[in-house]
Amino acid sequence: xxxxxxxxxxxxxxxAAQTVRVLEFSEAQEFRMGKVVSxxxxxxxxxxxxxxxxxxxxxxxxxxxxxxxxxxxxxxVLLKGQADLRQGNLLxxxxxxxxxxxxxxxxxxxITREDGTEMISFQTPPDMALYNGSRDSSKxxxxxxxxxxxxxxxxxxxxxxxxxxxxxxxxxxxxxxxxYHRLESEESFSPTVASGTEAVVFVRRGRVQVLVxxxxxxxxxxxxxxxxxxxxxxxxxxxxxxAILIYALxxxxxxxxx
Numbered sequence: 677x678x679x680x681x682x683x684x685x686x687x688x689x690x691x692a693a694q695t696v697r698v699l700e701f702s703e704a705q706e707f708r709m710g711k712v713v714s715x716x717x718x719x720x721x722x723x724x725x726x727x728x729x730x731x732x733x734x735x736x737x738x739x740x741x742x743x744x745x746x747x748x749x750x751x752x753v754l755l756k757g758q759a760d761l762r763q764g765n766l767l768x769x770x771x772x773x774x775x776x777x778x779x780x781x782x783x784x785x786x787i788t789r790e791d792g793t794e795m796i797s798f799q800t801p802p803d804m805a806l807y808n809g810s811r812d813s814s815k816x817x818x819x820x821x822x823x824x825x826x827x828x829x830x831x832x833x834x835x836x837x838x839x840x841x842x843x844x845x846x847x848x849x850x851x852x853x854x855x856y857h858r859l860e861s862e863e864s865f866s867p868t869v870a871s872g873t874e875a876v877v878f879v880r881r882g883r884v885q886v887l888v889x890x891x892x893x894x895x896x897x898x899x900x901x902x903x904x905x906x907x908x909x910x911x912x913x914x915x916x917x918x919a920i921l922i923y924a925l926x927x928x929x930x931x932x933x934x
Contacts, residue, residue: 695723696907698886701898704731707807710741710785710814717900718876720802726874727852727926728799728806729900734759734788741814742785744823748803749851750778751843752786753835753922755880757793759786761832763825773836775854777843782830783823785813796878800851800926846933853928857921859913865921869905870929877901877911882919 699722704715707730718729732740734757742762752761753775760767761776762785769789770776778784786795805811813821835842835856843854857865869875877884877900884895895901903909913919925931 695902695904696886697723697902698884698893698895699900699902700895701731701900708809709743709806709812711738712740712786712788714740716807718902719807720804722902723904724802724874724902725904726801727876727924728802729876729878729924730797730799730806731898732795732797734786734793734795735791736788736793738788739814740786741812742783742821743806743811743813744783744821745778745780745799745803745806746823747780748799748801749780749849750776750784751798751800751849751852751854751924752776752778753796753798753854755794755796757788757790759788759790759793759795761785761830762787763830766825768830768832770832773834775833775835775842777831777833777847777849779829779848781823783821783825784830796922798852798854798876798924798926841931844931844933845928849928851926851928853925853931855923855925857911857923859911859919859921861913861916861918863913865909865911865923867909867911867923867925868930869903869907869909869925871906872927873905873929874926875903875905875907875909876924877903877909878922878924880920880922882913882915882917882921
């Protein structure tokens with residue numbers, strides 16, 4: 677599947693404060709949990725208030741150590757490879773094209789099972805303790821994570837077999853909706869970002885040109901378009917190939933429960 681170029685037109689509600697930014701992957705900041713070195717792309721340091729986005733490339737055997745987000749939900753999206761979600765001594769295998777929704781308070785971590793595995797994760801709201809090392813239970817002398825393991829609380833969902841939201845209020849997600857979108861040539865995707873809402877568009881494949889008040893910007897693979905509403909977005913694929921986006925919205929205003 678060849679890389680796609682698509683046009684992102686941003687039409688903002690008149691007179692309302694809004695922010696549209698392109699965040700380049702090359703400017704992401706590294707942090708470590710266990711043996712996994714991740715990059716934070718969206719975080720409070722760049723102005724996000726309600727969501728974070730992390731990118732984690734890993735190799736077989738590396739563990740993102742078990743931890744707990746006291747007040748944040750975690751949405752893990754596996755882009756490539758396979759991994760186990762670990763909760764205590766319990767392991768649950770998941771593969772590329774699957775997502776895991778972990779409610780606040782649930783103990784969790786991941787163990788990579790294939791070289792070249794890539795995943796992204798959203799925390800809603802941000803959990804800054806993830807970045808300063810205090811959540812890393814693998815450190816010498818660190819206490820075990822304080823949380824719970826509730827059967828059935830963590831949800832595993834497929835996302836790559838259809839377009840649309842795969843994490844939404846219908847599975848218990850009150851703080852986030854996450855969607856997967858494939859755009860064929862000339863197709864459009866037009867989400868609305870309501871006032872008080874933040875949205876993240878992660879470019880999984882393709883290259884994006886963003887028009888903000890008539891000024892074009894570029895976003896390539898693994899770059900992010902970050903939006904603080906209110907704003908109306910029109911994403912239109914203007915190439916001959918297919919484009920792939922992963923889209924997150926918090927809170928999930930207007931998202932159906934199924």
